[in-house]
Amino acid sequence: MIQFQLETDKALFEGAMRFGQKQVKKLIDKSPGFSPMYTRNGKWKHEGATWTHWCDGFLPGMMWVFRRFDADRKGKDTEFWKEQAIKYSKPLELRKTDRDVHDLGFIFLSTYYRWYQVDRNPEHEAVLIEAGKTLALRFREKGQYLRSFVSEESLFIDIMMNVGIIFYAARATGDKHLREVALRHALTTRRVLVRGDGSTAHEGLFDTATGEFLRQTTHQGHRGDSCWSRGLAWALYGFGTCYEYSRDPHFLETAESCADYYITHSPADGVAPWDFNASTESRKQLDTSAAAIAASGLLRLSRLLQDPVKGHFYWNTGLRILRTLSEKHLADKEKGWEGVLKGGVYHMHKGLGVNESVIWGDHFFIEALEHALRHL
Ligand code: GLY
Numbered sequence: 414m415i416q417f418q419l420e421t422d423k424a425l426f427e428g429a430m431r432f433g434q435k436q437v438k439k440l441i442d443k444s445p446g447f448s449p450m451y452t453r454n455g456k457w458k459h460e461g462a463t464w465t466h467w468c469d470g471f472l473p474g475m476m477w478v479f480r481r482f483d484a485d486r487k488g489k490d491t492e493f494w495k496e497q498a499i500k501y502s503k504p505l506e507l508r509k510t511d512r513d514v515h516d517l518g519f520i521f522l523s524t525y526y527r528w529y530q531v532d533r534n535p536e537h538e539a540v541l542i543e544a545g546k547t548l549a550l551r552f553r554e555k556g557q558y559l560r561s562f563v564s565e566e567s568l569f570i571d572i573m574m575n576v577g578i579i580f581y582a583a584r585a586t587g588d589k590h591l592r593e594v595a596l597r598h599a600l601t602t603r604r605v606l607v608r609g610d611g612s613t614a615h616e617g618l619f620d621t622a623t624g625e626f627l628r629q630t631t632h633q634g635h636r637g638d639s640c641w642s643r644g645l646a647w648a649l650y651g652f653g654t655c656y657e658y659s660r661d662p663h664f665l666e667t668a669e670s671c672a673d674y675y676i677t678h679s680p681a682d683g684v685a686p687w688d689f690n691a692s693t694e695s696r697k698q699l700d701t702s703a704a705a706i707a708a709s710g711l712l713r714l715s716r717l718l719q720d721p722v723k724g725h726f727y728w729n730t731g732l733r734i735l736r737t738l739s740e741k742h743l744a745d746k747e748k749g750w751e752g753v754l755k756g757g758v759y760h761m762h763k764g765l766g767v768n769e770s771v772i773w774g775d776h777f778f779i780e781a782l783e784h785a786l787r788h789l
Pocket of ligand 1: 467643
């Protein structure tokens with residue numbers, strides 16, 4: 414029975430990977446050099462607003478994952494994916510000094526980090542280090558947090574997915590100040606954005622004159638006191654990364670608490686509503702990108718836990734989410750749809766990318782599939 418489930422999962426996940434490769438190949442043929450964000454009626458290229466500039470690493474990130482997937486199978490497309498990944502990653506180098514966004518982890522951990530794992534070229538590591546140093550410049554002594562792109566007083570839960578690049582730069586250079594910035598940011602986020610039940614707020618506001626924490630609020634969630642599911646998924650993944658670098662058990666505890674909230678508040682198939690506290694009607698809108706991020710985060714967390722029973726539970730929950738996404742939310746049955754996963758949400762209130770494909774959803778789905786397949 415277990416062997417049967419393994420074989421079924423393997424076939425299902427490999428099929429989803431191949432579909433992802435097909436969609437990306439079509440996109441780069443049709444719109445070379447284009448950086449997708451969210452679809453409109455299933456099409457990537459349109460004039461819609463972006464709100465902020467944070468997604469450019471995800472398409473090349475998928476290409477790096479495809480390269481690894483093919484390389485492990487000695488696939489004929491290994492070199493093709495490597496060439497494409499390099500072609501799409503290179504132009505991002507300029508962003509290593511970008512002080513306008515808090516997203517340098519998203520951009521460089523999905524690209525230059527993977528590139529450096531392949532070739533160990535010190536020039537690629539230097540890009541990662543510089544990006545980490547740039548992100549650290551957002552640190553506010555008063556309040557002890559990395560400010561969001563929105564304003565001086567603002568801290569976002571999303572930054573937990575980016576702080577890893579500061580830890581990376583600290584480890585690579587031995588710079589204690591960088592490590593301290595990353596640790597302090599994570600401790601502040603844990604204190605002000607993660608609630609006692611493991612749910613998370615999207616944004617925290619501070620008094621910039623005194624550093625005093627004022628209140629929780631949101632941009633993309635339902636309300637300041639609600640739990641926006643993608644923010645929660647960023648937290649469960651991000652605090653896990655933070656534990657990997659710091660080995661401070663508080664961060665593992667926080668990641669587990671966020672993971673447990675996600676699991677116990679989601680439907681049995683593991684795909685969460687866009688916000689856990691939205692009205693009954695609005696909660697019918699799922700966010701498959703939150704599910705993909707949670708799946709990838711759970712697979713990673715499962716390997717960090719001391720308790721093998723809980724580790725096994727997280728691993729199996731990650732697989733269950735991937736099964737649901739592959740069986741029910743793949744765009745393979747919709748002719749002309751350009752993304753990989755349907756049913757993602759970017760910004761509900763602004764009406765951007767609602768019930769569409771979103772590139773980070775596709776990226777973390779592919780990342781999680783490849784991770785699962787390496788161990789099945
Ligand atoms: N800004 C990151 C997100 O939409 O999740």
